[in-house]
Amino acid sequence: MAFYKKSTNNYQSKKNIIVGRNPVMEALKGGVNIDKILLFKNASGDVIQSIRHQAKQLNIPVQPVPQEKLNQLTNTNHQGVIAYKSAVTYQDLQQVIDMIVGNGEVPQLLMLDGVTDVRNIGAIARSALCTGTQAIIIPDKGVGALGEDAVKSSAGALEQIHICRVGSLLKAVEELQLNGISIFTSEMNASKKLYELDLTLPCCFVMGSEDTGVQSYISKAATDKYAIPMAGDFDSLNVSVAAGITLYEAMKQKLQRQGS
Structure with missing residues (x-):
């Protein structure tokens, strides 16, 4: 079971996530299917507020997380924001x-x-x-x-x-x-x-x-x-x-x- 979890996280870090404030914001504006957004619990700033607002408009859950959680998912500079891409299109x-x-x-x-x-x-x-x-x-x-x-x-x-x-x-x-x-x-x-x-x-x-x-x-x-x-x-x-x-x-x- 531990091996399964490890391989899944590695796969997500390479294929399924969008990293960084501006990339996530652009993805939201561009209509990319987003499953959920992980946000550093102390993150602040205009772009963060815009991400929160846009996510609420699109009914995308935003989950506050500690820095360690984000660091586990990627080695790049995530700026406190990581979005999971969805493989399906949600409908009304x-x-x-x-x-x-x-x-x-x-x-x-x-x-x-x-x-x-x-x-x-x-x-x-x-x-x-x-x-x-x-x-x-x-x-x-x-x-x-x-x-x-x-x-x-x-x-x-x-x-x-x-x-x-x-x-x-x-x-x-x-x-x-x-x-x-x-x-x-x-x-x-x-x-x-x-x-x-x-x-x-x-x-x-x-x-x-x-x-x-x-x-x-x-x-x-x-x-x-x-x-x-x-x-x-x-x-x-x-x-x-x-x-x-x-x-x-x-x-x-x-x-x-x-x-x-």
């Missing part, structure tokens, strides 16, 4: 919903809440694409970076599915429900089983982190909750496996309805 949630409906399709979306491992995100994206899921919704903070490593893990699926980055998952839930899209969350003790839900209707599945699950305020706002049936006492599924099971059940129901 409402515009994506409108496009799906305009194409005559039934919305089926996936929301990631606290999923940080890029290999899990890549695997989830592959299952999503294979099951006809049109979009993945992620928060601007608390999710794994969608750089080249994530795209490779997804076998390119992240480049073929709509990715919507939002400032608030709760507001995204409200927006989805206003558009007639049901929100389903997975919980071990839910009274309904996955197959008991009508997944042929417009819906969005929320997949939480493996250690803490879906955040409580998202769970409370959900339309319904479901449990994935288990044959034995083992109660832990990898999040990408749980996503795959859920999405394939939704696809199965749609195929059965088409064939009936």
Whole structure:
């Protein structure tokens, strides 16, 4: 595991980052897809303020970090600023919903809440694409970076599915429900089983982190909750496996309805 982390950081330092105040500012102005910006916590000055303002306008998260963190990523003069390039293009949630409906399709979306491992995100994206899921919704903070490593893990699926980055998952839930899209969350003790839900209707599945699950305020706002049936006492599924099971059940129901 240590070797994996080391190689990933080295790769990011050479391929995935933009270093320095003016280069980052120019990248923001030039429309370069930025995943997040690391900013020395004591950084100041006009350019820093401009970076903060531009990032806020573009819904790009800015993370204050100590000098040591930046020094680990590059040997060049970073001037307190490093930006991670994103390998995907983020889209507006409402515009994506409108496009799906305009194409005559039934919305089926996936929301990631606290999923940080890029290999899990890549695997989830592959299952999503294979099951006809049109979009993945992620928060601007608390999710794994969608750089080249994530795209490779997804076998390119992240480049073929709509990715919507939002400032608030709760507001995204409200927006989805206003558009007639049901929100389903997975919980071990839910009274309904996955197959008991009508997944042929417009819906969005929320997949939480493996250690803490879906955040409580998202769970409370959900339309319904479901449990994935288990044959034995083992109660832990990898999040990408749980996503795959859920999405394939939704696809199965749609195929059965088409064939009936």
